[in-house]
Amino acid sequence: MDIEKVNSMDFGEFVDVFGSVTERCPLIAPAVRSQRPFSDLEDLEQHFFAFTDALPQSGQEGVLRWHPDLAGRELQRGELSAESQREQSAAGHTSLGAAERLWLAELNAQYRARSGFPFALAARLSDRAAVPRERARRLHCPPAQELNTALGEVKKIDRRRLADLLGSHATES
Ligand SMILES: NC(=O)N[C@H]1NC(=O)NC1=O
Numbered sequence: 001m002d003i004e005k006v007n008s009m010d011f012g013e014f015v016d017v018f019g020s021v022t023e024r025c026p027l028i029a030p031a032v033r034s035q036r037p038f039s040d041l042e043d044l045e046q047h048f049f050a051f052t053d054a055l056p057q058s059g060q061e062g063v064l065r066w067h068p069d070l071a072g073r074e075l076q077r078g079e080l081s082a083e084s085q086r087e088q089s090a091a092g093h094t095s096l097g098a099a100e101r102l103w104l105a106e107l108n109a110q111y112r113a114r115s116g117f118p119f120a121l122a123a124r125l126s127d128r129a130a131v132p133r134e135r136a137r138r139l140h141c142p143p144a145q146e147l148n149t150a151l152g153e154v155k156k157i158d159r160r161r162l163a164d165l166l167g168s169h170a171t172e173s
Pocket residue numbers: 067068069070083084085087088118119120121122123124157
């Protein structure tokens with residue numbers, strides 16, 4: 001899909017196509033659409049990022065709270081969005097043993113109790129071993145730093161989802 005096609009989409013089509021770029025955040029795609037025309041994928045991406053960057057801390061934490069836990073209850077119940085399912089599967093989370101699942105659930109709970117939002121990580125850039133390691137490390141980071149790290153991970157997730165939609169190649173950052 002090229003950027004001319006994106007710019008020509010009516011409201012409903014744009015929201016249908018881009019509504020899942022930022023996990024379960026219904027306001028972002030409609031707000032971004034009103035910023036068109038976009039010059040290219042990078043420009044479109046910057047509008048998605050700018051929306052979250054401009055939110056107060058409570059709103060940014062809200063964006064994070066829409067993200068399902070990695071290897072969490074929604075995965076077990078088959079309730080993930082198609083995008084999350086693909087990402088968590090790529091990181092090996094769909095084939096965990098019971099002990100590993102319980103351990104990750106405990107880490108998820110500890111992280112959420114400390115920060116107030118779920119642990120966010122771009123699963124497609126990670127693997128089964130790195131996810132718990134990174135989660136254990138980040139549990140000890142100062143909360144303000146951790147909010148920034150988590151929002152940075154959401155941007156990595158969004159960047160790849162956008163690149164998938166536009167059929168282009170996302171860089172590794
Ligand atoms: N909590 C969290 O990071 N969830 C996610 N990460 C990702 O890449 N896909 C998700 O669902």
